[in-house]
Amino acid sequence: MKKVLITGGTVFVSRYLAEHYVANGYEVYVLNRNTRTQSEGVYLIEADRHKIGDLLQGIHFNLVVDTAYTREDIECLREALYSYDDYVLISSSAVYPETTMQPFLEEAPLGKNSIWGNYGINKIEAEHTLLKLDKDAYILRPPYLYGPMNNVYREAFVFDCALSGKTFNLPEDGEMKLQFFYVGDLCRMIDELLVQRPEKHIFNVGNKDGITIKEWVTICYEVAGRKVTFRNIYENISYREYFCFNEYEYILDVERQNQILQETTSMKDGLKEAFAWYQNHQMEVNRRKYKDFD
Known part of the structure; x- marks a missing residue:
């Protein structure tokens, strides 16, 4: 049985991802501090992602799906991982400055967006750090995500x-x-990436x-x-x-x-x-x- 690691796993996107992979027969591990209810069928790794220690040692993951927000988030998880095949980072469209020509292309310059502020800057640093550590990782940049399990009041x-x-x-x-972008389509996009394995590794995603x-x-x-x-x-x-x-x-x-x-x-x-x-x-x-x- 394939193993997948989801960071978080208790709120909206990461929770939906965890339940998606449980439903598709994966052995799903979630990494969180256990302060919220866990989804049925997952294996909990209880830890702060900045203090994982040796909890992941000896475990090989076929897939890691990360919702990291910062450079430090990436560095700490990568250091703690024992081995894995594929890594997918859920980034954000907030990495594009609002002054950039639209529609935003993946190759467009990245920088501070006055609407999203440090959130976008931190996502840029997370992306850059991941690609330095793993040039084969995939990065997805969604707009507003919606669907079941959305805890944001939209x-x-x-x-x-x-x-x-x-x-x-x-x-x-x-x-x-x-x-x-529908959260179920985000899951489908990840699944297709792992089947088709395109040469490009950064994707805008959305309707x-x-x-x-x-x-x-x-x-x-x-x-x-x-x-x-x-x-x-x-x-x-x-x-x-x-x-x-x-x-x-x-x-x-x-x-x-x-x-x-x-x-x-x-x-x-x-x-x-x-x-x-x-x-x-x-x-x-x-x-x-x-x-x-x-």
């Missing part, structure tokens, strides 16, 4: 508005576009086209069984005070991904899965209080 915020029958406070005309926030909110209401009505907000106020995304529009070029992954999940189908999960796990979402214009 689609769940809109579901709450829908279920309570609220008129939705829409930033301006609602034409700002966002780019998303090919962006979607306006008005269209996105409308679909969220629809999958929740409600019809949306909008209140357009033109106040001189930050989007983030009343909406679940920053006032920042960008698009990744995902042509390289499309050569590996032929199809991605439609936004409606992905949000249906997200809503189905949310109905039974509402307490697992980190809610945020937004300004209401009622």
Whole structure:
């Protein structure tokens, strides 16, 4: 049985990955401090990733999937690993400065993005460190991830508005576009990389086209069984005070991904899965209080 190591494994992306590989017959190890509920079927390695010691010695992993945030995260895990075949880092589109020409290409210059600040800088350092240590590792740069197990108050915020029958406070005309990627497609992309083994090792991942926030909110209401009505907000106020995304529009070029992954999940189908999960796990979402214009 193949062995996979997932760093984290208890929240959103890493948890979804862990359960994906359990369902596909892998022997799944998760590395975390055991402060949250563990998924069924995983083997827990209880440790701070900066103080792993010899807990991984003698274990060969066929795959390591890492959600590392910093250079130190990479260095500590690599030092602790005994042996492995493939390493995949889940990075972020935050590595691209907002001033770079769009759509962002994988070869575009990296640098500080004023929206994401040090988060993006730290991801850049993590990427560079990993490729220095393992030139064959794969790096994935997603936009906004969504789907089941999402503990970030994004689609769940809109579901709450829908279920309570609220008129939705829409930033301006609602034409700002966002780019998303379904967490299940992220898993499929990793699986395809390991089958096809492309020469390129850095991939933007995401839906090919962006979607306006008005269209996105409308679909969220629809999958929740409600019809949306909008209140357009033109106040001189930050989007983030009343909406679940920053006032920042960008698009990744995902042509390289499309050569590996032929199809991605439609936004409606992905949000249906997200809503189905949310109905039974509402307490697992980190809610945020937004300004209401009622």
